[in-house]
Amino acid sequence: MCDPIQAMNGRIIGVDIGGTRTRVGAFSGGELLARRAFPTRGLPEVSEAIRALLAELGWDRPDAIGVGAPSPMDMRAGVIIGCPNLPHWRGVEVTRELGEEFGCPVYLANDATCAAIGELVFGHRARDFVYITWSTGIGGGIVSGGRVVWGATGWAGEIGHMVLEPAGPPCRCGKRGCLEALASGTGIARAARERLGEELSAKDVVQRAREGDRAAGEVVARACRAFGQGIAIVWELLEPELIVLGGGLTRAWDYLGPEVLAAVREMARGDPKVVLTELGDDVGLYGAAALPDHFPREWTSS
Ligand SMILES: [Zn+2]
Numbered sequence: 001m002c003d004p005i006q007a008m009n010g011r012i013i014g015v016d017i018g019g020t021r022t023r024v025g026a027f028s029g030g031e032l033l034a035r036r037a038f039p040t041r042g043l044p045e046v047s048e049a050i051r052a053l054l055a056e057l058g059w060d061r062p063d064a065i066g067v068g069a070p071s072p073m074d075m076r077a078g079v080i081i082g083c084p085n086l087p088h089w090r091g092v093e094v095t096r097e098l099g100e101e102f103g104c105p106v107y108l109a110n111d112a113t114c115a116a117i118g119e120l121v122f123g124h125r126a127r128d129f130v131y132i133t134w135s136t137g138i139g140g141g142i143v144s145g146g147r148v149v150w151g152a153t154g155w156a157g158e159i160g161h162m163v164l165e166p167a168g169p170p171c172r173c174g175k176r177g178c179l180e181a182l183a184s185g186t187g188i189a190r191a192a193r194e195r196l197g198e199e200l201s202a203k204d205v206v207q208r209a210r211e212g213d214r215a216a217g218e219v220v221a222r223a224c225r226a227f228g229q230g231i232a233i234v235w236e237l238l239e240p241e242l243i244v245l246g247g248g249l250t251r252a253w254d255y256l257g258p259e260v261l262a263a264v265r266e267m268a269r270g271d272p273k274v275v276l277t278e279l280g281d282d283v284g285l286y287g288a289a290a291l292p293d294h295f296p297r298e299w300t301s302s
Contacts, residue, residue, distance in 0.1 A: 008121070010063035013050055013102075014289030016111065016282075017069040019085045019136050023282065024049040026057055027289040030121070033057060035285070042088030047101055065098055065106040066291030068114030068284050070137065075154035076299045078108045084172070085136075107295040111284050113157060115277070116141025117148060117294050118287030119244050123279050128241045130234050131277070132159055134227060135247030136202075137172075138180040142238065148294050160184065164229055182226035185249060191219045206252045224256050228263025235264070235272040246277040 008030040016023040018040055025035040034056050036049040046067075054061065071089060072081040078095025080086070095106040116131035120143050127146040133139045138160030142149040149156045160180035161173050168177025169190060181187050185202035192198065192205045196215050200208070208216035231243055249256065253276060264272055277283045 008290055008293060011057075011059055011061075012289045012292060013053065013062045013065040014285050014287075014291070015046055015050075015065065015067040016114065016284035016288050017046070017067065017086070017089070018111070018284070019070055022046060022049075023285040024053065025282075025285050025289060026053040026059070026062070032282075032286070032289075040086070040088075043092055043094070043097060047098070050098075050102065061103050064104055064292035065102060066114070066288040066295075067094055067098070067106065067108045068111040068288040068291065069094075069108065070111045070139065073108060073110065073154075075109055075150075078106065080108070105292065105300070107291045107300075109154065109288075109291055109295065110139065110141070110157075112139025113141035113148060113150070113154070114287035114291055115139075115246060115283045116143050116157070116244075116287065117290045118279055118283040118285070119143075119277055120146070120148070121290040121293075122286045123277055123283065124242055124244060124275065126241045126244075128238075129244055130157070130159075130238060130240045130242075131244045131246065131283075132231070132234070133247040134184070134245055134249040136185045138184045138227075138230070138247075140234070142240075144238070150296055154299075159230055159234060162230060162233060164226055179226060179230040183223040183230065188219060188223045191222065192216065195219050202249065203252075206249075206255065210252075210255055220256070221259055224259035225263045228260045229267055231260070231264045231272065231274065232267035235268045235270070239270075241273070243272055243274045244277050245274065246279070246283050250276050 012027045014025045022040045023037045071083045080089045082090030098106045131141045140157040140159035142157045161178045165177030169181045171178035171181035188202040192200045209220040
């Protein structure tokens with residue numbers, strides 16, 4: 001059996017569809033050669049960016065395309081089911097449409113799982129770790145023994161939808177008290193609206209807390225504690241070598257980290273090692289490019 005951490009041979013296009021920005025990159029031999037980034041719209045904008053990269057590099061066509069998206073999806077069929085954040089992608093048959101246009105195999109997966117693949121191939125290179133995105137939403141990807149844990153249909157690692165408070169605030173998934181509802185950027189903004197009576201972004205709430213605003217501080221502390229609880233549960237379940245964090249809220253890790261880690265230490269036995277991704281905002285793009293090497297082969301036959 002070959003090593004699962006492969007070299008990304010060939011000409012690969014990675015596409016990371018984000019809630020606000022989409023990143024498209026052309027890779028060869030595991031190296032990012034050229035890239036485009038633009039506000040997230042739909043498939044035509046992604047096609048256009050791929051065509052521009054092919055023209056820039058003088059490539060006729062790519063050997064494979066990997067796509068990551070923050071939405072419920074049918075991975076086997078390569079279809080994005082859609083969510084309120086991605087109105088232009090609802091029901092889009094990503095693998096069929098891009099495959100027909102560019103004449104190559106196309107693979108679609110959850111963006112946080114792609115980020116875990118990015119971390120596996122290009123980041124800390126641990127073989128047992130969990131990647132967690134702490135951003136507008138909370139997502140996760142699990143790597144065990146150097147291989148991605150996909151679950152039966154690709155939904156493994158949806159850490160954001162573990163229920164921590166059954167009577168807690170509503171989550172966009174329809175349940176209540178999910179980790180995402182308690183600790184994500186959206187959750188922080190919602191809690192601030194209720195507690196402070198103001199429409200603030202999570203970033204603003206964190207800034208207010210830094211400046212000593214007591215109510216904002218309580219909102220942030222509650223989110224950090226819930227996030228730490230989520231990390232502790234993941235660690236107790238899997239005992240990963242590392243827990244790797246990425247996403248917008250980790251930019252304030254100097255302020256949020258101590259509070260999160262205090263909760264982790266309180267709720268997990270042992271001493272979980274929590275680190276930030278070294279790939280920054282590109283972790284999902286790198287992972288999408290490595291997705292063709294890691295996609296479950298048995299799901300590609302149909
Ligand atoms: Zn949920």
